[in-house]
Amino acid sequence: MSGKQSDGASDEIYDVIIVGAGAAGVGVAITLQHVGIEKFVIVDRATVGASFAAWPAETRFITPSFPSNSIGMLDLNSIAIGVSPAYNMRVEHPTGAEYAEHLQSLANYFELPIMENTNVSSIEKDGDIFKVETENGLMQAKYVIWSAGEYQYPSLSGFTGAEHCRHTATVDKYADLEGDDFLIIGGYESGIDAAYHLARNNKQVRVFDMEGPWESNSSDPSVALSTYSFERMRHEKFEQNVKLHANTIITLVNHVNGTYQITTGDGQTFDSKVQPLFAGGFDGSHKFVSHLFNTRDDGFPEVNTNDESTIVPGMYLCGPSVRHDGHIFCFIFKYRQRFAIVAQAIASSLGLPTDDFIEAYKSWGMYLDDLSCCGQECLTC
Numbered sequence: 001m002s003g004k005q006s007d008g009a010s011d012e013i014y015d016v017i018i019v020g021a022g023a024a025g026v027g028v029a030i031t032l033q034h035v036g037i038e039k040f041v042i043v044d045r046a047t048v049g050a051s052f053a054a055w056p057a058e059t060r061f062i063t064p065s066f067p068s069n070s071i072g073m074l075d076l077n078s079i080a081i082g083v084s085p086a087y088n089m090r091v092e093h094p095t096g097a098e099y100a101e102h103l104q105s106l107a108n109y110f111e112l113p114i115m116e117n118t119n120v121s122s123i124e125k126d127g128d129i130f131k132v133e134t135e136n137g138l139m140q141a142k143y144v145i146w147s148a149g150e151y152q153y154p155s156l157s158g159f160t161g162a163e164h165c166r167h168t169a170t171v172d173k174y175a176d177l178e179g180d181d182f183l184i185i186g187g188y189e190s191g192i193d194a195a196y197h198l199a200r201n202n203k204q205v206r207v208f209d210m211e212g213p214w215e216s217n218s219s220d221p222s223v224a225l226s227t228y229s230f231e232r233m234r235h236e237k238f239e240q241n242v243k244l245h246a247n248t249i250i251t252l253v254n255h256v257n258g259t260y261q262i263t264t265g266d267g268q269t270f271d272s273k274v275q276p277l278f279a280g281g282f283d284g285s286h287k288f289v290s291h292l293f294n295t296r297d298d299g300f301p302e303v304n305t306n307d308e309s310t311i312v313p314g315m316y317l318c319g320p321s322v323r324h325d326g327h328i329f330c331f332i333f334k335y336r337q338r339f340a341i342v343a344q345a346i347a348s349s350l351g352l353p354t355d356d357f358i359e360a361y362k363s364w365g366m367y368l369d370d371l372s373c374c375g376q377e378c379l380t381c
Helices: 023-035 085-089 096-109 189-200 227-233 236-241 285-292 332-349 355-363
Strands: 013-019 040-043 113-115 120-126 129-134 137-146 181-185 204-208 242-245 250-256 259-264 269-272 315-317
Touching: 013 023, 013 129, 023 040, 023 096, 023 332, 023 355, 085 096, 120 285, 137 285, 137 332, 181 189, 181 259, 181 269, 189 204, 189 227, 189 236, 189 242, 227 236, 236 242, 285 315, 315 332, 332 355
Parallel strands: 013 040, 013 137, 040 113, 137 315, 181 204, 204 242
Antiparallel strands: 120 129, 129 137, 250 259, 259 269
C-alpha cells in the first residue's frame, strides 16, 4: 500500500479529489500539499504507478534522469521540486517498474492520502459540489482534478482490421514474443522501442508510419523522435534487422489461414505469420469525463488558462492530455509545469496565499504560465 490510505467514501466534502495516482496525480497532489491545501484525496482504480508497472519489461524512459537539483535544474523525470529520481534510483533511463516504485516512495514520503483499488464510475456536479461515485460509495468535493492518464486505454483504430493487431501496451516482455518476422504499425517512440528490442533478439522487423518521425526536422519531442531513440537506431542489430517505411499509410489488416497481411495506401502488401504490433497511441482516459469538458477539434478536452474546464468550473485536467492551442504537454517534463497553475487557482479560490509558492515553483521551472514561449526551440517547454 502507498501513502496514507483514506477511509473511503463518507459525508465529508473534500476540497479536492484527484482521480489517478500516476505521475500526474501524485505530482499535482504534492503541489497541492505545498500550497497549503490539506483536505484532498487521490483515488485510483489500481495502485500508485500501475500504468508504469505495466510497461514492457525492456522499455525505459526516453528522457534521461540526472541529479542536477544542486544547480537548480530539476531532473527531467521529477514530478516534485527538490526530488531527483536519478539520485534516488541511480538509474539514468528507468524502466516502468522502477519508476512505479519511485512514485510509491514519493506517496509514502509525503504521506499522500490515497484510495487505491477504487474505481470511479461517474462524476457529476450538483450546484457547487462534485459528486464522485465510486465502487465504495459516494465522495464529494469542491474541486476535481482528472489525472487518470492514457496508458491503460490503448487505441486500436484508424484502419480496417486494426483488431487483428496487438497493441504494444499489452506486451509484457518483447523477448518472450514468438516469431521471427514482425510488422510494426506506428514509428514513434513505442514503435521504435519495440523494433529495437526485437532486433536485438535477431528478429526481422518492418516499421510503417504515415509520416516518419525519424525524418522530422523538429526539435519538439512531441513530434520528432528523442535522441535516446536515434541513438538506439544506430545499434548494429537495429541497422541489420529493421527496415523503416516512412510516409506509408496502412489501410487494411487481414488475417487469413494463419497469415497476417497489411495493405498500404498505395496498394502494397506485406505478409507475416506473426501478429502485427500496433504502436498507434492511446484513446486516453479523458473520454470518461467528456461530458465535463468541451472537446477540441483534435479530440482532447478544452481547458482555460488554468487547465480548468471551460464549461464546468472547478473541473481541472492534469497530465498528458493537456493541450493549449498547438502545444502538446505529453511528457512528464512538460505537463509537470502546469501542476502549480492548477494548485494556485484552487488555493486562491480557497483564500490561501500563493505568492511565495509561485516564486518557489518558478525558480524550479515548474510554473509555466506564459504559453507564448512554447515554440519548438523553447528549452522550458
